[in-house]
Amino acid sequence: MPRKLDLPTCEKCEARLCSIFDELNPEEVQLVAGHKTGNLYKKGQNVFYEGTRPAGLYCLNSGKAKVYKLDAYGKEQIVRLAKAGDVLGYRSLISGELYASFAAALEDSLVCFIPKDVFFKLIQNNPEMSMKVIRLLSQELKVAETRLVDMAQKPVRERLAETLLILEEFYGLSDDGETLDIHLTREDIANIVGTATESVIRYLSEFKQEKIIEIRGRKIKITNNPALVKTANVYD
DSSP, X not given: OOEEOOOOOGGGOTGGGGSTTTTOOHHHHHHHHHHOEEEEEOTTOEEEOTTSOOOEEEEEEESEEXXXXXXXXXXEEEEXXXXXXXXXXXXXXXXXXXXXXXXXXXXXXXXXXXXXXXXXXXXXXXXXXHHHHXXXXXHHHHHHHHHHHHHHHSOHHHHHHHHHHHHHHHHOBOTXXXXXXXXXXXXXXXXXXXXXXXXXXXXXXXXXXXXXXEEETTEEEESOHHHHHHHHTOOO
């Protein structure tokens, strides 16, 4: 079980300032602070499980997480990634349904939990926050539609290249300005792309031979961004 620990105060929380909670007034911040709890989830540990009922909202204070589903054979498909400031489980909470997916930490992560009644009170009384939630839901729908089209039309090589670009945009780069600031297993990358791990290994090796990327363990350095964009077949 995740262990409880002292949480950062909401007033000084840097993650809150890049989340749906950045528009809260001082009284609303105190409301959240007075009711929230939190846990440290170790790498690979589940935050919530498919088929369980939401009791509140999860907000990532630090670390990285994934939202994923399992098919009939137990194969994982990653449907969403999360970083500090992102919220987890909001769609099922708002719809009143059971969780339709799992969420797990990609690295050791500090996650705050805000009870359901507090979250609904905030979105009912704070129009700015309500609009942020609506935009979040709209963005998730757009991403799902794009993924559906890509899975149907794009070959694996293009999808892998696009995934690397998405990881660069979402998590950023390390201090060297080239290495992705997220270290995923080949299986995790395959579960994002929607293909076999062996295919990811093969195409990453091709990208390396073409001097598009460099690989050191789980670290991936993008050395030729224009070539990666061309390979992904994506354009502004």
